[in-house]
Amino acid sequence: MKKNLIMFFVTIVPLFAFSLNTYAMSAGYLGIDDYTSVYGSCSYTSGADSPDRAGASYVTNLKNRISNYYTTTYFNTDSSVVEYNIRNASKVDLFVYSGHGIALNSTDNALHCFARSFGNTWHNSSMEAYSDVNAITTDCSFNHNYVLTYACHWLENGTNSQKEANIWNTFGGTRMTLGYASTMYLDSREGDVFGQYLVNYDYTYQNAFWTATQYYQVQRTSGDTIARVMGYQNTMNDTMSSFYTGTIPTYSSSPSSFVYYWTRTIPHTGVNL
């Protein structure tokens, strides 16, 4: 019996030790490429550009790069991404949305879907402000550990204190949100590069994001991209393998412990990479 117990521990302990060294993180991805249909099309464009964006391709590239480390809890693209699912997404370590983001009005920003939550799988220019295509800041309280909004405007406050408070109130247990305070350039290749630095080289989340985005965002033909990371002050140096282990408060319960990590302008060149 004693011998069996010893054998049991000899077998189990190394397995347990191994599991401690394996990062069992989870990720949820929502990405939209298609904003056009034969029934109607979204009107958010850039100049003569099609409203289509490579959001689904971005999350695909990111997932492919990090899936050995982050198990995929959900992966929805195009018309499977609706505002209801954004607001009610189950908690994951890394939550990623990529598609259109809009400065909806003076107090709210929105992650802007093409499909309506409870209706058509499309919308047209007369429906841009509909609540069932916009996951707005005041309706979102995320408890994911890390939120990446690879979309325009989500972190842009427009110097309006109410809009800024609404952005902060999306931190319902979130350690940090990485995103943009301006229009941005959606390049699906950036997902792969962000993933590389996050999992292959163990950069901090914020530094992996900066390393990737400073390279690709220069491609805008006019206007500079403003990248931004905001979050709980103790989680600033979190990496995939080394992170703050204390409890993360909601913003509303501890506003003074949340800070702007940084805001950085990336000058545009208009040259495609």
Next chain:
Amino acid sequence: MKKLTKKHLAVMSTAFILVCSTIVGVSYHNSSIDKLPELNIPMPGSEIPNIDITNTASYNDLNNEAMVYKFKKINNTISDVENLTNKLGLKGNIKSDDASYFLNDNTVKFGFQKATGNWHVYLQDALNQKPGVVPSEEECKKIAIDYLKEKGLYNERFSNITVASSTGGGNTEATCTVQHPYTHNTI
């Protein structure tokens, strides 16, 4: 010797005309190629030309597609990267995976993307420095250029350096302060 018949003459004339037209066609084709404008790639900082091309020629007999310019894919080798890290004064073994060459420890993070040649280096000592007096924009440019010259990396491509600031640290955007300026070369 056979006498040339009218039939022979007709065949020979047709052949002669065909040969002549081929020669003329080829020389015309070659002279058209000679008239192609020079490849004018905008230099750093210069405006991208607004090209307006009107096609007046008939291309009925040409292929639908033709190669105009070919971009060479440069394969950066490990020795190229070692040359770069030596110039930067980085110590340690460079590792490699499918995407990058990299050097990563507690003091430095260096990454070189194989597909694009894009590289970066973060020096932990520099990042740990507390914000002091922020240099002026011109001083920032000079610091950046002097550093590149000192490392033997400066060339004419660094001719369009812009300066921006990283701000942060506040609970509101209004209370954020400049953490450090950074230079960006818009090649």
